[in-house]
Amino acid sequence: MLKSTGIVRKVDELGRVVIPIELRRTLGIGEKDALEIYVDGERIILKKYEPACIFSGNAEELIYFKGKMISKEVVKELIDLYNSMTNE
Structure with missing residues (x-):
């Protein structure tokens, strides 16, 4: 409105x-x-x-990576995903 x-x-x-x-x-x-x-x-x-993570929309604990803002939470999830893919 x-x-x-x-x-x-x-x-x-x-x-x-x-x-x-x-x-x-x-x-x-x-x-x-x-x-x-x-x-x-x-x-x-x-x-x-208000800068926010491009994946989650979270605006806390952001990391600037290759021109994009990513939350530390998403970085941890990506690491876990990568580790699960390489340990198969």
Whole structure:
């Protein structure tokens, strides 16, 4: 469900839109924070980017591997899978 803030901003010549400080404070968005951009029909949705494991979606204990985030939990599962395959 969408909730209108009543705030309207124009897009500048470089395609930028300023998010008001009140909204950034409320949503915990700081300077240099990354935002994910989603499209839903004709809507553009911005969401604060929270890195997560590409397999489990877990955002805790992440390891950066070949450009992807993987949780330590998944790494352990992959090791177990590999070990079970090589011990046959």
